[in-house]
Amino acid sequence: MKTLKCLLIVVAAAFGMTSPIQAADVKVIANSSVKADSISADELKGVFLATKTSLSDGSHVEPVLEKGGATHEAFLKAYLGKTDAALNTYYRSLVFTGKASMPKTLGSDAEMGAYVAKTKGAIGYVSAGASPAGVKTLEMK
Amino acid sequence: MHRLNITAKIWLSVGVFVLGYVLSTGLSQIQGQQARTSMQATSEALFPAAQRSQEAESAFQRMLKGFGDAVIMQDTSGLDRAAVDGQQAVAALKAIAAIPGLAAERSGEVAKLASSVDRILADARSTYGAVLSGTMSASAQDQMRALASRNDEAKAALATAKEHLAADLHQQLSVMEESSSRQSSLDLGLFAITLVVAGVIVHLTIRRSITGPVVRVIGGVQDAADETALAAEQMAQSGTRVSDNAQEQVACIVETSASLEEISATTRQNADRAGQADRVMQVAHQTVERAVHAMNDLAASMDLISKSSNQVASVLKNIDEIAFHTNILALNAAVEAALAGDAGAGFSVVADEVRSLAKRSAVAARNSSDIIERTVCDVSKGVELVGNAQAAFQKVAAEIASGTQIVSQIASSSVEQSRGIAVIGQAIKRIESLTQRNVSNSQQTADGASAMISQIGNTRKYLDELVAVVGLQSA
Numbered sequence: 001m002k003t004l005k006c007l008l009i010v011v012a013a014a015f016g017m018t019s020p021i022q023a024a025d026v027k028v029i030a031n032s033s034v035k036a037d038s039i040s041a042d043e044l045k046g047v048f049l050a051t052k053t054s055l056s057d058g059s060h061v062e063p064v065l066e067k068g069g070a071t072h073e074a075f076l077k078a079y080l081g082k083t084d085a086a087l088n089t090y091y092r093s094l095v096f097t098g099k100a101s102m103p104k105t106l107g108s109d110a111e112m113g114a115y116v117a118k119t120k121g122a123i124g125y126v127s128a129g130a131s132p133a134g135v136k137t138l139e140m141k
Numbered sequence: 142m143h144r145l146n147i148t149a150k151i152w153l154s155v156g157v158f159v160l161g162y163v164l165s166t167g168l169s170q171i172q173g174q175q176a177r178t179s180m181q182a183t184s185e186a187l188f189p190a191a192q193r194s195q196e197a198e199s200a201f202q203r204m205l206k207g208f209g210d211a212v213i214m215q216d217t218s219g220l221d222r223a224a225v226d227g228q229q230a231v232a233a234l235k236a237i238a239a240i241p242g243l244a245a246e247r248s249g250e251v252a253k254l255a256s257s258v259d260r261i262l263a264d265a266r267s268t269y270g271a272v273l274s275g276t277m278s279a280s281a282q283d284q285m286r287a288l289a290s291r292n293d294e295a296k297a298a299l300a301t302a303k304e305h306l307a308a309d310l311h312q313q314l315s316v317m318e319e320s321s322s323r324q325s326s327l328d329l330g331l332f333a334i335t336l337v338v339a340g341v342i343v344h345l346t347i348r349r350s351i352t353g354p355v356v357r358v359i360g361g362v363q364d365a366a367d368e369t370a371l372a373a374e375q376m377a378q379s380g381t382r383v384s385d386n387a388q389e390q391v392a393c394i395v396e397t398s399a400s401l402e403e404i405s406a407t408t409r410q411n412a413d414r415a416g417q418a419d420r421v422m423q424v425a426h427q428t429v430e431r432a433v434h435a436m437n438d439l440a441a442s443m444d445l446i447s448k449s450s451n452q453v454a455s456v457l458k459n460i461d462e463i464a465f466h467t468n469i470l471a472l473n474a475a476v477e478a479a480l481a482g483d484a485g486a487g488f489s490v491v492a493d494e495v496r497s498l499a500k501r502s503a504v505a506a507r508n509s510s511d512i513i514e515r516t517v518c519d520v521s522k523g524v525e526l527v528g529n530a531q532a533a534f535q536k537v538a539a540e541i542a543s544g545t546q547i548v549s550q551i552a553s554s555s556v557e558q559s560r561g562i563a564v565i566g567q568a569i570k571r572i573e574s575l576t577q578r579n580v581s582n583s584q585q586t587a588d589g590a591s592a593m594i595s596q597i598g599n600t601r602k603y604l605d606e607l608v609a610v611v612g613l614q615s616a
Binding site: 089092093095096097098099101102 | 208209212213214215277279282285286287288289290293
């Protein structure tokens, strides 16, 4: 069963390489309460894997994920290096051990934009083309 | 202690050693019994408790992992397997709490833990069951977080309990080890003390009762051997000298024997000559006796002559008196003649003649008297001489008699001497044979002394070996 899963992941990665989703397809957005204007890839990974709850400037952050879709897949692949299933398992283990709660998940870029705009410290992502109102876009360092 | 002999002292040392060994063994047995009791308690209570606590912990961890896997992999059947593990953990904890030999504090702690784990198991079953059957709501997440905290607490409590039990076991084992070590040290100490005491007694016994006397004996025997060697050497020299002297003595005795035979012969001749002299002296004695008789007769004759001469002298004296009276008468006649005048002239001549005759008679009588006196004198001298000669002859006779007696005694003495010399000769022969034996004896003595010297050499070698055995440096 595990072998089959691994195989599937490898096959998916192979297909991914044939049609690469670039980091430029996704942009990271944050609530306006977040002081920083840019974020490093490591910081971003730490925030979304619940190993960091605040940025280097001291502002509290909360990761927000989309439920699925190309943008979600592109974000996971570009910044977290995990599949959605692996991330789900990862978060369930954190919840089981009491180290974190399951992250907030939203259905679309619009919901994501609205939630990030109203939630203090929220960090999310939308497709590069979207431009939700009331959020700030964090540049990647 | 001093009254005991060597065997008793050695047995005493061995006895002390054996007593120490028996004491040590007895003590070891008692301590061993205590250790066995402690070991039994450990093996029946602490060891299974520690083992069970480990089982409980691993079962609990398996339970946690099982629940975690079930939740993460969303595998409902995993919950049942995890529950089985949880029940195993609870059962193990309950078993620990039920162990009779365990401390009440520890039993209480484990029993509390068992009920806590039991409650966690029930809550986990329901919480994780709900999570797996439905969505992971925020309340479910809170419950899971609370459960996770309880899990951690229970895990920590289990680890603590396990550590406590392990610590108890370890402490008990340490106590036992310490006790064993102490016992071992005590045994070793007792044994060492026993060994030292026995060793000291043996050492003192050997030194005082064996080595000391042996050393003294060796010293004494060495001194005695030295003295004996010296004496034997002197004896050998003395024996040799005695032998040489005895040989010289034999030669002297042989010479003496020869001289003695000569003396014997001479003595026999002397005896014979003394016999002859005796006989001659007897004859001389008879001759002298006869001479003495003759001298006696001569003395008697001389006495008679002396008496006759005295008688002649008295006659002459009478003649002289007569001549005196005649002279007086002549004087008277002359006076008368003178008074007669011429008538008396003739008469006065006659008176003168008579007077001259009287004078002549008186002179002749005096001359005769002188002659007679001289004769008497001579005769008395002759008598005296005869008396002297007689006395001399008597003395000679007496001396001859005594000489005869002496010669006779000489003769008998010579005979006895001859006999004595013969006896001396026999004695000298015996002395010669004895001296010969002395020669051989003194040679044997010298040989014996030489043998003694070689034996003393052997004795010294044995003494050196003994000295080496006793472990002393050879003096």
